[in-house]
Amino acid sequence: MSGAIMSGKQFPSSETTAARLDGEAERxxxxxxxxxxxxxxxxxxxxxxxxxxxxxxxxxxLDRSNIGNAKVLGATTHHDLLSGTGMTDHEYTVALMxxxxxxxxxxxxxxxxxQKMRPSRWIAFLMLTWGCTTMGLAGTHSFASVTAVRFLLGxxxxxxxxxxxxxxxxxxxxxxxxxxxxxxxxxxTLAGAxxxxxxxxxxxxxxxxxxxAWRWLFLLEGLPSVVASLFVWFLLPDYPETASWLSDDxxxxxxxxxxxxxxxxxxxxxxxxxxxxxxxxxxxxAHYL
Numbered sequence: 600m601s602g603a604i605m606s607g608k609q610f611p612s613s614e615t616t617a618a619r620l621d622g623e624a625e626r627x628x629x630x631x632x633x634x635x636x637x638x639x640x641x642x643x644x645x646x647x648x649x650x651x652x653x654x655x656x657x658x659x660x661l662d663r664s665n666i667g668n669a670k671v672l673g674a675t676t677h678h679d680l681l682s683g684t685g686m687t688d689h690e691y692t693v694a695l696m697x698x699x700x701x702x703x704x705x706x707x708x709x710x711x712x713x714q715k716m717r718p719s720r721w722i723a724f725l726m727l728t729w730g731c732t733t734m735g736l737a738g739t740h741s742f743a744s745v746t747a748v749r750f751l752l753g754x755x756x757x758x759x760x761x762x763x764x765x766x767x768x769x770x771x772x773x774x775x776x777x778x779x780x781x782x783x784x785x786x787x788t789l790a791g792a793x794x795x796x797x798x799x800x801x802x803x804x805x806x807x808x809x810x811x812a813w814r815w816l817f818l819l820e821g822l823p824s825v826v827a828s829l830f831v832w833f834l835l836p837d838y839p840e841t842a843s844w845l846s847d848d849x850x851x852x853x854x855x856x857x858x859x860x861x862x863x864x865x866x867x868x869x870x871x872x873x874x875x876x877x878x879x880x881x882x883x884x885a886h887y888l
Contacts, residue, residue: 637856640849644770647844649782651835652763655722657786658824659759661794662733663752665820666695668798669736669813678811683740690742694749701753709758710765711874718766722759723832729755730824737810737817769838772856794820 669680670691681691713721732752739745763783767776798816805812836842839853877883 636852640852640856641771641775643845643849644839644853645779647836647842648767648770649779651831652766652779652783653786655726655827655831656760656763656783657790657793658726658827659729659756660787660790661820662729662824663698663756664791665733665794665798665816666736666749668794669816672798672802672813672816673805673811676805678805678813680745680813683811683813684742684745685740686742686745690746694742694746697746698749698753701750702757705754705757706761707874707878710761713758713762713765717837718762718769719832719835719837722762722766722835723828725755725759725762726824726828726831729759730821730826730828733821733824734818736821737814769857770853 666680671679673679674682680686681688686694709721709725729752732748732755735748736745736752739748760783764776764780767779771779797820801816801819802812804810804815807815810818836844839845839857840850842850845853
């Protein structure tokens with residue numbers, strides 16, 4: 600009597616396994632052979648994913664770069680950032696550098712946490728924290744406090760862009776991602792344009808409620824990120840397989856499209872061995888250098 604009978608377990612026959620594998624292969628092949636269904640799904644994803652991702656990055660870049668406007672806002676009347684905190688130009692440069700150090704150090708840990716958590720939850724958390732941190736800059740009065748808050752801002756913003764790129768792999772094939780990443784990056788240009796216009800308008804608030812215009816700038820530009828984090832928590836779809844706005848057929852199609860070239864929300868987590876193999880990749884370091 601065979602081991603399978605002795606154990607009492609029922610194992611699928613080779614014919615059943617082959618039929619299942621053939622069915623999966625046929626479904627994946629059909630997904631690749633149906634350009635109309637593919638195009639319709641991608642368009643539907645674009646309407647949901649790309650505007651949200653671009654808007655999130657716009658707010659991130661706005662909060663990151665507004666310190667430059669705070670430096671010149673009210674400078675002619677000595678109501679600018681440097682005058683209000685007693686910083687020199689050299690100390691201002693150090694505050695900028697500290698942000699970049701934190702940004703570089705915390706990119707990888709933040710992306711690791713994204714793999715462990717739902718994207719909507721982690722990205723919303725980042726938005727909430729960097730928005731509150733930006734608003735906290737309005738209360739700084741010294742070089743030390745500005746530097747400390749800028750460091751925290753770098754910590755919380757570090758994971759966003761690589762996180763968004765990783766997030767797009769849950770939805771798009773390799774050949775589809777470059778255009779979507781470019782659309783997200785383009786929002787930084789809009790942030791630069793909006794940032795200057797907002798700073799000009801906020802300049803007229805100098806002295807309102809006893810606050811200098813540069814303090815109002817940090818408050819008013821940090822607040823949208825805080826508010827938007829609540830919407831991201833509820834509205835940012837995590838994975839195609841859990842998206843309520845996709846039909847069952849569309850979910851299967853999305854999974855089949857990404858079987859070879861994408862990431863899955865229910866897939867295995869990133870291991871430290873995989874992370875190590877990435878960190879020792881010489882091309883990565885050549886790119887940074």
